[in-house]
Amino acid sequence: MQQAVGGSEAVVTTLGPSPMLRCEGLRKRYGDRLAVDGVTFSIAEGECYGLLGPNGAGKTTTISMLCGLAVPDEGDITVDGFEGGTLEAKAAVGYVPQDLALYPDLSAVENLTFFGQLYRLSGKELQTRIGETLELVGLADRGKDRIGTYSGGMKRRANMAAGLLHRPKLLVLDEPTVGVDPQSRNAILETVGKLGIAVLYTTHYMEEAFKLCDRIGIIDDGHLIAEGTADALIGDHGGRDKVHLSCDGADLDELAAACRELENIHDVHEVDGNLELSTDHGPAVLSAVVAVATRHGVDLTGVEVRSPNLEDVFLSLTGKELRD
């Protein structure tokens, strides 16, 4: 459905028939700064799409445009078949902003009642939805308490409840787990995982994107620089497995030369008095590497196999760390 193209080239996306969200050539400038430059992607019904990038990459600006909070300078947005920014498009989106956007003096139920009414919910239907949504985010027993009395994690869950209340077709979550305790973070991830609706999830935590998202778009400096499933991205841009050998006081030159002779070892180099080997499949070469070390009388104090991850993908594509 789409192809990821690395380097500084823009992603070329082949958009499927009537996706839930379709963004095409989005461009937004704030003064002299081009915050978003030609971003194109789509999200299918029921798909969880992760927008992964460091702070300031353009994630929130992209979200603002597709939620109708900012008007793109160029490009088109379609939500559930409606032009972005229209009332119909807004009604189809559930927006969960990065910061808490609830009234601390009101209870969760009062907050949800107000935000539900903005989406034309009323009466018994509204009350039922509020109960179900609070249950979903694990706050059913605290619904009548004021938001101001909640912990940080509970506030985040209530924040998400306000975006889910009207049963949107597309849920937009802008870094929902920043600064959240592990328990609430897991609860949020678990909730998102079982929604079954189209989700746009922005984060700079690669493990969240890897765990939750069906597809991931990597954004940096306003450009969508790669897109695809996590496995595909890692396969295409993450590089090889690394086998790290910790060896105290051994003759590393001799061992390195012996490792280079092994099958499927592509590169060997010294790192801080230890050896690092590049290979297509770390576990497969492990026994041979250990045997070579034993044969050369090297006492291995540690062996670690590390597969490439999205951090490596980002490093490979941009030359910098994801959290830079």
Place this chain on the structure above:
Amino acid sequence: MIRVIALNELRRRLRDRSVLIGCLAAPLLMAAVLGISFAGAASTVAVRVGVSGASPALMAAAEQASQLPHGVTVVAMPSQAAVKAAVAGGTLDGGVAVLPGQMQLSSLLVPIVDPGASHTPGFDVVTRGTSQLGQEYAESMAAGISSVLYADKVPHHVTAHPATVAITTQSVGHGGKVNLNFFAPNIAVVFLFIGSGLGMRSLLMERSAGTLARITAAPLRPTQIVLGKLLAIFVTGLVTIFVIWAVTTFAFGANWGDPLGVLLMCVGATVAMCGIGVFLTSLAKTEQQAFGITMLVGLFLALLGGNLLPSGSLPDVFQVLALGTPNGWALVGFGRLDQLGEPASSVIGPFFVLLAIALVTGGLALTRVRKMVEP
């Protein structure tokens, strides 16, 4: 949707008690202070002002024109010399001797436009330094006689048959209900302005708190959001002025005048003060700026419009400028009802002026505030 936004605004302001303090507690406190200060008669001061050289017909017309407080008694005095002697001796607190021989049509304007002028051809305003009220009523009486003569309501020749009068009153001073009637609407209008300015501050607070973004992301038109906020401000403003009206009337016996007229003026004053308050707030970029602008302009308008000091006590230019302020026009309307006892129909003019002010300032505010909620 406008109603939903407004109700949420009111619920939040009730919950954080700002509406209780701003719309109920503060007005109640102010009404109580005004009531206790002005409603009693314990500290009334007797003031006697003598007038000589005017016929009874001229005196009657002048008395009405000078709008002296209720309870004034007019007593004849024998001559200009008698007035001077009585003022010097303390029997009178002030006096006016009309001097027909020195009077010209052009000089008649002097006591009207400059009541405290040191030289008033055709009049001898006799005062005693220790009686401020006596001086003010003597000057008012001189202005009243001048205005009647100038308007030619009374033939000039009657002044050739001098009559002498003295004015006495037992109900002026800081204990009169007249003052309560005057100050109660004045203070209410100040509260309206401050309340509306601070009310719109909530939009700035919502913007910084992030809730405005969530509301804007909902399927609403920007105008609905702004009108919802305005409706909440209007309701709280109306409650404020009704509270002051009710408390000063029922608890302290103030008389604001014809209830229908008062109702009309309450609505007119509220929409106008909301309009200008919201417009000024829309000029601010932060809550702190909004607070500063509201307080600064509120105080300035209160002074200029005559809310804190009667506009008659301000320089002439300020009396004209007062009519450029919404509170000045509100006080014109309230003054016709409570000071002059005129019917509701007399405030239709000020009401429409206030509506016009509301439309202009509210329209400007709507344009500016819309930009805050538009993408």
